[in-house]
Amino acid sequence: LRENNVEEFRSLFFELHPYDQAKFFLKLDQPDRMLLYQILSPEEMANVFENIRDDKNRYKSLLEEMHPAFAAKMMEYMYADDAADVLSELTKEKISSYLTIMDAQTAKSISELLDYEQFTAGSIMTTEFVAINANYTVQSTMDLLRKEAPDAETIYYLYVIDEEKHLVGVLSLRDLIVHEDDTLIADIMKKKVYSVSVADDQEEVARKMKDYNFLALPVVDFQHRLVGIITVDDIIDVLDEEASDDYSKLAAVSDVDSYDPNAVSAAKKRLPWLIILLFLGMFTAGLIGQFEETLNKVATLALFIPLIAGMAGNTGTQALAVAVRRIATGEGTSERVWKIILKEAGTGLITGTVCGIVVALTIFIWKQKFFLGLLVGLSILSTLTVATIAGAFVPLVMHRLRIDPAVASGPFITTINDMISILIYFGMATLFMNYLL
Amino acid sequence: LRENNVEEFRSLFFELHPYDQAKFFLKLDQPDRMLLYQILSPEEMANVFENIRDDKNRYKSLLEEMHPAFAAKMMEYMYADDAADVLSELTKEKISSYLTIMDAQTAKSISELLDYEQFTAGSIMTTEFVAINANYTVQSTMDLLRKEAPDAETIYYLYVIDEEKHLVGVLSLRDLIVHEDDTLIADIMKKKVYSVSVADDQEEVARKMKDYNFLALPVVDFQHRLVGIITVDDIIDVLDEEASDDYSKLAAVSDVDSYDPNAVSAAKKRLPWLIILLFLGMFTAGLIGQFEETLNKVATLALFIPLIAGMAGNTGTQALAVAVRRIATGEGTSERVWKIILKEAGTGLITGTVCGIVVALTIFIWKQKFFLGLLVGLSILSTLTVATIAGAFVPLVMHRLRIDPAVASGPFITTINDMISILIYFGMATLFMNYLL
Structure with a gap:
């Protein structure tokens, strides 16, 4: 289509919205893109380039396949903030080589933008205002x-x-x-x-x-x-970006939004988290190992490990999510931290009591074992209370220490709460062993 | 302050941006708000009211404390879409009683907006355009x-x-x-x-x-x-709203953003989820119960229950989060579902193999038990593969069935994966019991 009639292609292409032009451009293979660089002027290409914001990881390779003079000219025509965005993906040497062949004034405003720290107002602002x-x-x-x-x-x-x-x-x-x-x-x-x-x-x-x-x-x-x-x-x-960042962290994936062309690249993103969580899980296993004697006596205890650990994880994640969002919307002002923790403790106590009674009754009816029901019920009660407080406390403290609270991601809180819950459960089981036998 | 000098208050108040006026207004107690309704004209109040979008649950009680004629007049001055938003919180009878005392034309355009289904373009559009x-x-x-x-x-x-x-x-x-x-x-x-x-x-x-x-x-x-x-x-x-909705569902809280004045209201929101998850957890317990004999013989098996179940949950949540976001950004087109599942299977196999080897080696070094390490390693390998596929498959299928995939929230996938992992782990343990003793 394109090779036959340049004029026809151009008129069709410019009927598209720049965002659609960019989508079309990204779908081309390399030889076709090279052709496009010849058909379009740097100014027209600038318009296309400004609209590939969603695929920032492609900036670098695209720039490299262009003639440097063409690329520099194109960035001159882009809004300064977008050009700075593109250049920020490159190495220092590459950046200055592009800047030197640009119009001096444009180069100056772009390099000023590049100097602002990431994630600040300076780094996302544009200098083209009236x-x-x-x-x-x-x-x-x-x-x-x-x-x-x-x-x-x-x-x-x-x-x-x-x-x-x-x-x-x-x-x-x-x-x-x-x-x-x-x-x-x-x-x-x-x-x-x-x-x-x-x-x-x-x-x-x-x-x-x-x-x-x-x-x-x-x-x-x-x-x-x-x-x-x-x-x-x-x-x-x-x-x-911020929303998907919080979401990624709750799910423990480095970057939930960028596209993975194959299984290996997807696995690479998830493995670091999984390995860390694996070793945290080994601690949990070690913790249960301390109670192996108790387990040997009452193997039935093992039945409720996933239930108790799971509930601790769930309630901790709930409290965490509420706290992270509260901080994100700016409601997490320092004076009220203790009030929030106190409220979460109350919430944990209520949910813990309700769930504890439900589970105790269910086990009593199911297994006909009164003390086992009581033990699991009491474990759920104390676990939920502690896990709720931990879920809220950790992000709030991290926020005060100026660490992004969202890194206290779901699975971490879950693993910590796993350990707390097992300590409580087996601790109580060992103490009241006489009643369980 | 306000009671002394109305003129002074008015001039101070109107120096504020309407959003700040709204924030100030919401902080007042009821008698002070009643006073404000007398000091401000309906038109001025409309400006304030349009800016309490973040606290939609207060619309109703605020409207009720106003004189109906004042409230109706105020809504006439509001943008039609905002007025419709306010009214949509009320009962049908209340709505029509307000609409009848409004200017006929404004009432007509507001009631037309109210007719559009929630979450459609019609329900959020405004009719004041040029x-x-x-x-x-x-x-x-x-x-x-x-x-x-x-x-x-x-x-x-x-x-x-x-x-x-x-x-x-x-x-x-x-x-x-x-x-x-x-x-x-x-x-x-x-x-x-x-x-x-x-x-x-x-x-x-x-x-x-x-x-x-x-x-x-x-x-x-x-x-x-x-x-x-x-x-x-x-x-x-x-x-x-949509981002915090997805986030809430991953964390299994009904609504992460609305403010809870006390522990009871927070507990009410979390309890329904927790009770459901509790009963799902009982199933897991029942499942382990089927293997009680195996457990009685090798109590050490219990040590790795939380590790295996936890890893299944984590990897499932990762796959789920990626799938949900992919659907949300419109990349989940139907033709590619099988390609996505295949890719996830590959990702699961890679992460499973790596984690399986790591865990087998660790257990071998720690416990000096070759077959136990092998068993846990193989369980991790198969669990991670299945859990990753399940995490991606469930939301994609739900999407095709036109159910919001985000309701397949984190904890649900986690619980399903808990069960799968336990079945795999204890199933293999029972089969190869001879090597473990």
Whole structure:
């Protein structure tokens, strides 16, 4: 199709939305892609490249198959934040080799973006925004907008700065068009501007944007000078990333979202977790080994090991999930930690009592053994209480120690709770052995 | 503070962003809120009310403490989709009693929104959009915009419709301002319009908006007539909801995000899951009970029950999480199900082999028992393979049966895999009993 008629292909291709162009591009094999680099201009290719955000791991190999001059030109045409995103996947040497053949000013703004630490507002912001002065009129602002519209990432918010580039006001395009041509910007701008600092965590920025329903947020440096903006589309990606990150960690997979072409690559991602969990499991086995004598006397005890350990794991995961989400939504403020733990202890006590009674009755009816039922019931009661507290306590403490609480992933809490539950169960069984025989 | 000086309070209050006004409002106790209803106009209150989206469960009680006429007036001033959202929490009778005292036209559009099924595009769209005709000029469109700007939810996309209200084009405000005043809309509009149908699932709409970076999407009915728009802020809420929904189900808590004022309400949410899991756990206990004779002979076998069951649970959860996310991002297309299962089988075999060898060696060194190590190693190998396949297979089948795969939550898969692993472990132990003694 493509080789026959370049013109026809081009017209078909440009009818597609850039996102679909990118999807099409990624499906091509290498020779076809090489052909495309010749058919499309760097500017057109930039549009395609900006839309392969979901497959960041392919940036590197794609760049390498392009002619360096073409690649550099293409990145010049990309929004600075997207270009920085692409380059951040490369080595330091590669980056500077691309930057040196770019237009000096673009190279400068890209390399500034690359300097910001990962996951901060600075690293996701773009420098293509529209800034105006307070002494502009509506008319002169509109004139400026018409000129800058093709380059700016959004023109729906206009930021007002003073001579030192300090952010002093904000104005939406909506405000602008409803006012008379000769109105002074100073008279209609909002002086209370919500902004974030370059060093703010991207998750905080995302929360703010979501709560306040902004389409863009200005980013200021430590001297409160406007240096960039973050637009809502970047924030959607951040929220999505963070959510799937929490999800991955609860499931103990390194990265649940990236595509695995084959079984080996999938296995590689899961094995490190599994091996760690395997050794934690060996500890549990060792722990039960300490009670081998008890087990030899009453083998029936083994029947309820998975039940008790499983319940401890489940309830711990519930408490963990609630705590992790509470922290993620910013509700985990420090003063209330003890109140939260106390509440979780209450929750554990209630669920433990109910489950304990249910299990004791079931075993009593099933096995006709009163003391065995009592033992398992009491173990469930104490295990659930302790496991619930552990599930909530561990992430909250990690959060205060500034470790991402989501790394206290489901299986870890589960394994810890396995051990606690076995200690409680066999401990009690050994103590009250006389009643069980 | 507030009782002393109404004027001062009002001026302070309106300096706040509506989201902060809402936060402040929610912190007040009832008498203070009653006072606020007298100080604020229905229109001002509408602004506050639109921003308590995160606490939907309070809508009902708040509405009930207001004077019905005030409440109805307030909902008239709210965006139709937000008002419908508030009303959807009430009983049918309550809803119609509010609608009858509202302005007829507003009542009509709100009740139409209420008719759409939950979680569809229709239920989250708003009817306050700007629609124009193709024969308008840039100038006449700008005049219209100036008039409609205060009411429309977004003015950054303008939708072009024909006489039968069919959607025929789209135009961004950006396109509009860069063209001359006398340009005809027909000449500058994009004829290829991305739209969604009222019946589309909200998650699909969210994906589309995220992938294509739209700020708004038009919603059409079955005759392709424009009936509403969905804006990006609503979509952020949808994405957040869906992500926390998947997360909750992996952790087996009904709703991880809603706030629990006390331990009882938290326990109520977790108990149903725990009781179900408890009875599933009893099955596991019964299953081990079938092998009590084997256990009586070799009590050491009990040591590795939690290890094997735990590993099965972990690997199953990993496979489950990957499958659920794959479905959520729309990659779970039907043709590839068998390829996915095959790949997961491969992954299970690899992880199983590695973990099996590690565990066999460890037990051999630790316990000096060759056959025990071999048994546990082989159990891990087969368990991990089966558990990985089960973890991937169950959600994929559920998806094809049109059941939300996320309800195959972590603990369920874990319990099923517990049982499979015990059957494999004790089955093999019983078969090769002679070597173990």
